[in-house]
Amino acid sequence: MNIDLQAREITPLRNTFAHVATYIGGDKTASRYQEATLGAQPRVNFHYRPTWDPAHELFDASRSAIRLADWYALRDPRQFYYATWTMTRARQQDAMESNFAFVDSKRMGVLMSDALREQVLQVLLPLRHAAWGANMNNTAICAYGYGTAFTAPAMFHAMDNLGVAQYLTRLGLVIGAPEALETAKQAWLDAPEWQPLRRLVEDSFVVQDPFELFVAQNLALDGQLYPLIYGSFVDDHVALQGGTAVAMLTAFMPEWHDESARWIDAVIKVAAAESEDNRRLLSQWARAWGERAYAALAPVARVALGEHAQAALDEARQAMEARAAKAGLDLDNV
Amino acid sequence: MSNVFIAFQANEEARPVVDAIIADNPEAQVVHSPGLIKIDAPGRLTIRRDTIEGLTGRPYDLQAIHVNLVTLSGHIDEDDDQLTLSWKH
Numbered sequence: 525m526n527i528d529l530q531a532r533e534i535t536p537l538r539n540t541f542a543h544v545a546t547y548i549g550g551d552k553t554a555s556r557y558q559e560a561t562l563g564a565q566p567r568v569n570f571h572y573r574p575t576w577d578p579a580h581e582l583f584d585a586s587r588s589a590i591r592l593a594d595w596y597a598l599r600d601p602r603q604f605y606y607a608t609w610t611m612t613r614a615r616q617q618d619a620m621e622s623n624f625a626f627v628d629s630k631r632m633g634v635l636m637s638d639a640l641r642e643q644v645l646q647v648l649l650p651l652r653h654a655a656w657g658a659n660m661n662n663t664a665i666c667a668y669g670y671g672t673a674f675t676a677p678a679m680f681h682a683m684d685n686l687g688v689a690q691y692l693t694r695l696g697l698v699i700g701a702p703e704a705l706e707t708a709k710q711a712w713l714d715a716p717e718w719q720p721l722r723r724l725v726e727d728s729f730v731v732q733d734p735f736e737l738f739v740a741q742n743l744a745l746d747g748q749l750y751p752l753i754y755g756s757f758v759d760d761h762v763a764l765q766g767g768t769a770v771a772m773l774t775a776f777m778p779e780w781h782d783e784s785a786r787w788i789d790a791v792i793k794v795a796a797a798e799s800e801d802n803r804r805l806l807s808q809w810a811r812a813w814g815e816r817a818y819a820a821l822a823p824v825a826r827v828a829l830g831e832h833a834q835a836a837l838d839e840a841r842q843a844m845e846a847r848a849a850k851a852g853l854d855l856d857n858v
Numbered sequence: 859m860s861n862v863f864i865a866f867q868a869n870e871e872a873r874p875v876v877d878a879i880i881a882d883n884p885e886a887q888v889v890h891s892p893g894l895i896k897i898d899a900p901g902r903l904t905i906r907r908d909t910i911e912g913l914t915g916r917p918y919d920l921q922a923i924h925v926n927l928v929t930l931s932g933h934i935d936e937d938d939d940q941l942t943l944s945w946k947h
Contacts, residue, residue, distance in 0.1 A: 601915045
């Protein structure tokens with residue numbers, strides 16, 4: 525008996541889901557990002573308003589003063605959905621693990637001068653609390669924001685912030701003693717140079733508008749903190765004084781900041797382009813929170829960079845303002 | 859002129875690579891068969907890292923095409939930014 529095996533091509537009747545097709549303009553093959561994002565936001569049939577906020581539906585675009593006709597317009601240029609995000613971070617985690625192993629095996633943490641080590645611990649370790657604040661805020665953006673395209677990457681961003689806090693913790697344990705974490709927490713709670721930043725972080729916890737929180741945390745604060753700390757302090761100051769280990773153990777942060785800045789800028793650009801009202805609001809928020817962040821970072825910059833603090837602060841502020849301007853905001857006339 | 863060709867497994871990872879090839883090589887012909895996407899091009903076919911990154915929005919290591927690469931024909935000229943198939947030697 526002969527068995528004749530043949531390959532048969534079975535073409536799908538449709539290339540994607542109907543609700544995705546309406547967004548991408550017809551029955552085209554959609555990427556996983558599009559299928560995981562578009563149309564995923566619950567819109568109707570909520571039945572009851574939440575007891576903790578009867579003025580709004582469970583998912584409600586009016587929690588923000590920003591108005592958008594279509595919240596799916598806020599696409600993530602990185603096209604992160606769960607799988608691509610986890611794979612990207614897993615690769616970075618592997619690289620960071622080998623950095624930690626390298627620093628450990630060469631005993632690079634011990635090779636730094638005591639003064640430098642002390643300064644690194646003093647500047648970087650309290651920032652794990654600031655990173656935790658960023659985690660809280662991005663979680664809040666995800667919880668109270670609207671549109672999966674906007675809220676899903678906010679949750680990824682929240683977990684990334686937790687990762688940053690954990691890397692800082694591990695750094696403290698590698699180059700310092702376990703007590704360093706407690707010392708840093710006390711500094712965050714009591715030391716005068718940290719109080720303006722702590723106040724800013726704690727004030728941001730009660731911002732109700734998810735979009736304002738997005739601008740305050742991700743653009744205004746982190747947009748200045750990361751260039752200042754991981755650019756000016758770690759790369760330019762610490763690394764040149766024999767603290768290459770610190771640059772290795774924080775390698776994730778500047779890389780991640782540059783990557784996530786593309787998402788943040790894209791979100792702001794699209795929201796600002798939608799209407800003059802949006803643009804004005806976003807500009808006001810960026811300016812007000814940007815100024816607060818600038819002032820709050822000033823004492824930290826002095827601890828970190830001494831006489832070079834002012835120049836580094838201004839540089840960080842210019843970097844943030846340049847991003848805002850590129851995204852279409854006008855910080856001068858608000 | 860003889861064709862060069864390259865074939866990938868038909869999956870999500872290969873899709874941006876195929877789309878990039880189509881965008882960069884207007885004369886390329888795409889043949890879908892079960893589980894496989896074969897791209898024929900007269901004389902020359904280029905895969906560019908830039909184009910793939912533009913489609914996915916993320917950095918791409920061109921060596922990653924080998925995960926889904928099934929077969930190819932032509933002489934290979936490759937570096938970090940592009941892979942070109944042709945019959946030039």
